[in-house]
Amino acid sequence: MYTQAMDTLEPEPGKGGQAVQPAKQAEEVALQQRFDARIDAGDFIEPKDWMPEHYRKTLVRQISQHAHSEIVGMLPEGNWISRAPTLKRKAILLAKVQDEGGHGLYLYAAAETLGSSRDQLLAALHTGKAKYSSIFNYPTLSWADMGTIGWLVDGAAIMNQVPICRCSYAPYARAMVRICREESFHQRQGYEALLTMMQQGTDAQRAMVQESVNRWWWPSIQMFGPPDDQSPNSAQSMRWGIKRISNDALRQKFIDATVAQAKVLGVTLPDPDLKWNEARQQHDHGSIDWSEFWRVVGGDGPCNRERLGARVKAWQDGAWVREAALAHASKQAAAEQPACA
């Protein structure tokens, strides 16, 4: 899945989210001008190309937070694989969770092209220095949550991620093209699972779906990140072509698309102020509780400790695999050395 606005961290000290413009050597000024011109022309930047240090750091932060979100996002759904109601649903859920692991790998590989090692990126996650999408700090309490996560959480992720397929940093854009194709399957399987319960299920199953939607709606629309006027790094990311559409515009697009889907499904979205605004040709919605968002991002959500604990344990349990792979690689390298005459 899953970016939320990955610009929730403070700008670098002293830089205020602005392009760095101290007195530079003439050569560096020329490089900066060439870089700016390429961005303005819509060119893609490749790993070997010169780039400003702040652009590199912004990308490492965003791509690694996105990668962390993919692998932490495996946890709430992974919990339900053994409890899926049919073999078909189990196979679909297994494939989806596996896809999320793959997305993490593409994204860690993209972040590594910027000069940060996998070990450094994961250390930042394990020590709580790096963030991941706050949506995964909520628990999955019923089977309906598997459908709702696909429909709303993967749905919000697609809305966020399609514009990143045109991100100025080419390895990130290429990874996103592949990821978005798989996210589309994730969204549809979730919606189809809910539709089956709503149309062919019992009253208890319909009530379970509604209860699930009630819990996931607000955290899902928070996935687009804070309002534009409280998103300090957005303007610079837009200037660099890392971000293409603002948080509020994406959130509005998601809400407008989801209202119609909810109607077909037969569920009520838990916002009494959600209504069509004829003048704007968009839906108005109720106010979002941003204090909850910041509390969960800050580490105090229902499952923050559990999620991080599970990732740290997985890393520790996998130590022998990494050691074995390194030992094997060094033996292979030694075997390939030409024998001395």
Ligand SMILES: [Fe+2]
């Ligand atoms: Fe994903």
Ligand SMILES: [Fe+2]
């Ligand atoms: Fe997904």
